[in-house]
Amino acid sequence: MARPSDTKTRIQAAARELFLAQGVRNTSLKQISDRLGITKPALYYHFASRDDLVRSILQPFMDELEAFVAGREPTDARRLLDDYFDLVWRHREVFMIILNDPATLAALDLVDRIWEWRRRLAALLLGPDPSAAARIRATVAFGGMSDCVVEHRALPFEEVKSVAVGAALAALAA
Template sequence: MAGEQALPGTGSASERACEPVQPDTHDSILQRARDLFARQGYRGTSIRQLTSGLGLTPAALYYHFTGKEDVLAGVLAPMERDGETIIARMAQLEPTPEALREVLDRYFDLLARDIVAFRLVADDVDVQQSAVGQRLRAQARDLFAWLTGSAPEVEDRIRAAAAVGTIRLSLEQSGVEPDAHRNAIIGRALQIMTD
């Protein structure tokens, strides 16, 4: 009848496609993608798998994202933003022990906030080759370059690699609680850099 509104979910498929999607659908897709990418890998996860567990159609996903790589960029966006913040801050710092501590603190926090996202970048070749993966790897190179200094010797590169590795590998160990072990991990990384 004229003037009556159809109930949500009724009507033709094209009419339903134009209905507003729940505001948390975007975040639900990102959370599901994060979980599936971590379990199955980026390549091993299909659009259908991303949507089926949420009761969505692939068309609903495309309402929020341009494709699977855009979903991946959304999953890794917080890490990328945090990395940009660290890089911008490093540009303002002189290489002092206090600045070194600050950069290592920020790097620890970046990884500790979402170790699953970090593992995707570190371990999944398809993620590494994606546009967002390339940007994150460039950030890692910038961090490493700052840690080693402008004209690094082999020893400088070894120290930087060991300090970064201490933080990365420590956070991946079973039983490590980031809050409880933060000072010990960062302290060891700082000690490596300053010895």
């Protein structure tokens, strides 16, 4: 018999696969339970709702990003961008789930948190009173790197990181 934590992990893995393949809104809890050969009540034992399950998949990324932003002191741009790239690469499946179904962010009230993290990251790069042009370049830098981890996920990590961080630095310096 599987321990509850094993079942919970299996549910999250099956849900992640289905969310990636068909989007969050197009994935029912019945599809997830059927994939695992468990009953819906067994799934509900671990997750009260689909939103609860989605949050459990997104939460490790959100926690790590929050710790990343909160624990940083202003530093050189390359180091911050290198570390940010590593973080988003580790969580690229979460980015893909969000891109497949961006309404998920709104439904879970995460949009404002994402923008706040971006503003805080830009402040670490640019200081307390950056120009509009500098803020725009920071948006391009962070957004471009985030897009690269999704679009080029099949390429080797070091190749994508090297080019993406270099391009982000170039955007900041332009």
